[in-house]
Amino acid sequence: MSNIWDLFKLTESKAPAPMGKIEFVVAGLGNPGKEYAATRHNAGFRFLDHVAADLGVKVDRAKFNGLYADVSIGGVRGLLVAPMTMMNLSGTCLREFLSFYKIPPEKLIVVYDDVNLDPGELRIRLKGSDGGHNGLKSIIYQIQSDNFPRIRIGVGKKPHPEYVLADWVLGTPDAEARKAEAECCERAYEALKLMAAGKTDLAMNRYNTKKKA
Numbered sequence: 001m002s003n004i005w006d007l008f009k010l011t012e013s014k015a016p017a018p019m020g021k022i023e024f025v026v027a028g029l030g031n032p033g034k035e036y037a038a039t040r041h042n043a044g045f046r047f048l049d050h051v052a053a054d055l056g057v058k059v060d061r062a063k064f065n066g067l068y069a070d071v072s073i074g075g076v077r078g079l080l081v082a083p084m085t086m087m088n089l090s091g092t093c094l095r096e097f098l099s100f101y102k103i104p105p106e107k108l109i110v111v112y113d114d115v116n117l118d119p120g121e122l123r124i125r126l127k128g129s130d131g132g133h134n135g136l137k138s139i140i141y142q143i144q145s146d147n148f149p150r151i152r153i154g155v156g157k158k159p160h161p162e163y164v165l166a167d168w169v170l171g172t173p174d175a176e177a178r179k180a181e182a183e184c185c186e187r188a189y190e191a192l193k194l195m196a197a198g199k200t201d202l203a204m205n206r207y208n209t210k211k212k213a
Contacts, residue, residue, distance in 0.1 A: 022070070022101050024078040024196055026051070027094050029112040029135040032084045040155035041087060041169040043113035043181060044135075047153060048080050050185040051192065064096035073196040088134040091142030098143060105145040109195055111188065112136065115169065117154025120180030121209040122187055124151050126200055149200050151188050153181065154209075 030036065030045035037045075052059050057069045059080050069080045079101070083093035098108060106127075112135055117123060127147045130137040140146045156177060158168045173181065191203040 019072075020077045022079060022103070023076050024107040024109060025081055025094070025097055025101070025103050026073075026078060026109045026111065026192065026196075027081045027083065027090070027139075029087060029090055029110065030082065031087050036170070038172045039170050040113055040115075040173055043153040043155055044111045045082055046181070047111045047151075047185050047188060048082055050182075051189055052080060054189065064093050064100070066093040066097065068097070074193040076196045078196060088138055090135040091138035091140070094139055095142040105143055105148045108139075108143070108148040109192065110136065110139060110148060110150040112150065112152065113155045113169065114152035115155055115157055115165070117152060117156075117209070118180075119154050119156045119173065119177035120184050121154035122152070122184050122191070122207055123154075124191055124195070124200065124204045124208055125149065126204075149195060151191065151195075153184050153188060155181070 026048070028044035028048035030042035031039070036042055048059055052069055055071050055073075057071055059067050059069045059082050061068050061070075065085055066081050066083045068082070071078060071080055079097065081094065081097055083090040085093055094108065097103070098105070112133060114123065114133070116131075126149050128150070129146060130140055136150070155169070155173065158165060187207050191207040194200070194203040194206070
């Protein structure tokens with residue numbers, strides 16, 4: 001998915017086609033378009049890039065206003081999905097995927113940026129509110145449930161209270177923050193392997209960043 005903003009460009013995958021029933025969906029959130037590619041708000045897309053690169057696939061197959069890849073993680077077949085709507089409409093794409101593949105909400109894993117966590121910090125939750133995140137708000141509204149696990153990737157707080165939040169999340173992190181995010185994505189991927197196998201509690205215990213004293 002390294003060129004995710006090139007919406008429907010098809011590239012042949014290196015990985016063999018997974019076998020068995022599709023058991024889960026991993027949704028990385030972001031905004032389509034090259035102008036958004038490097039922004040804080042696109043951390044979810046970059047996470048999918050990381051996973052896809054490791055698996056030798058491309059998130060490039062078009063369906064339901066999104067791009068997806070058919071993968072196997074931890075021996076379980078699932079989909080990596082990047083909604084190609086804007087962030088605040090992410091739920092429309094994911095509702096269609098869940099409905100078509102008959103995936104219950106608790107088997108949807110959503111990965112997104114979190115301004116309440118420092119760069120490099122990671123939080124996994126089983127369910128919960130939208131926390132003010134527009135992408136999550138859309139998903140909860142469209143699938144009529146907040147009972148789905150999520151992986152939150154820290155992108156850092158606004159530098160001061162008067163700073164406009166939209167400007168912050170649509171800004172580009174510096175080199176140090178990008179390095180911290182890349183390391184966070186690696187830990188999140190290890191957590192995802194457990195979550196795909198239904199071991200979210202273990203993933204939380206093992207990979208949630210410890211709060212500073």
